[in-house]
Amino acid sequence: MLPPFDLLPTLVRGLRVTIGLTLAASTLALIVAVIAGVARTSKNPLISGIVGFYVELFRGTSVLVQMFWIFFVLPIPPFNISLSPFLAGVIALGLNVGAYGSEVVRGAIQAISRSQIEAGIALNFTPTQRMTRIILPQAMVRILPPFGNLLIELLKSTALVSLITLSDLTFQALTLRQTVGRTTEVFAVLLIMYFLLAYPLTLGVRWVEGRRVWA
């Protein structure tokens, strides 16, 4: 194949890892964000306290430090939890982005007007029904654009897993640089590939924002 297309087979192998990692980590982040976001609004100080500690811990430190901690510290005693690089990447990115996402969820829940909750009480909805039938459906609509932005951030952060030996897109590019040389070409193609992944998401977020007639 003509250069620079001869680099693609190797990079595409890494691309698969990057996409798989993004999907797995964003699923985890979504679940964590919703649970933590709802739990943070809890009236029980123990629940909101524990969740608050998790959120501030992950927002207050660096994602790379978190990833290294999970990958290098958890395997040793007293934890003895060995994780594959992929799983460590998913957990670090999922918990980190989930912490940011939970703040989005919390903000959206708190933005739901009080009368909606009062109406739910008046209509004899249980607290669970109020949350799942009234508050969350309205909050979900508001959180779509910020979640889109977080997904883009997560996608870009997946490049960090190359530093814990996972052979993602960036890792493959670094390998190519060492084996094939052609540094400029390799990194230019790499940047373009990330751009082609992330930019459609950016456009999608803008489209959703433009259509937001309900907010």
Next chain:
Amino acid sequence: MVTFDWEFAWEILPQLLEAMVVTIEATVVGFAFAAVLGLLLALGRRSETWWISRPAGAIVEFVRSTPLLVQLFFLFYVLPRYGVRLPAFVVGVIGLGLHYGSYTSEVYRAGIDAIARGQWEAATALNFSQRHKWTKIILPQAIPPMLPALGNYLVAMFKETPLLAAITVVEMFQRAKIISSLTFRPLEPYTLVGVLFFVLSFPSALLIQRLEARFGTR
């Protein structure tokens, strides 16, 4: 059972604090660069000359859509091939500044757009020159409400400085990596680095929340 060795932690703390100076330097210099570059990009995007506004817009979109780590590798490995040999720290600061400059440019843009039309018209009516219109009327009103958003990016950048370790800058995280590989003890150095990041970034985040409350914007 191995647990957290406080004595060892106490022993390595001075080394980490020393490396923290590099982290803070990178943050301060990188952000100063980002703040200036962001303003230039925002003004460039507003330009009526298409060959200024289009490239400025393209740079912002492209830089925001690609990972900082890859940009750092690009600068670190590609620049020397064209005869530009810079110390790793300088490359790192340029990378941080470029990346966050594209984010701050959006903050400036939103802030400038928020200035009421009447202000522009009044400046024109009072025969202010283009330069005075910006420096005396628009920017002094636009910048204070932007401070919380800029502050958030400052904290975000601070937390991304460990990426400089990947291009051989010995900042706090790289120092922890070195200690951990020399002593085979990852627990204390990585935990301490996490704690040190937290004690700096958490109060800053609270401070920014107060700024937000004061200026009444998000």
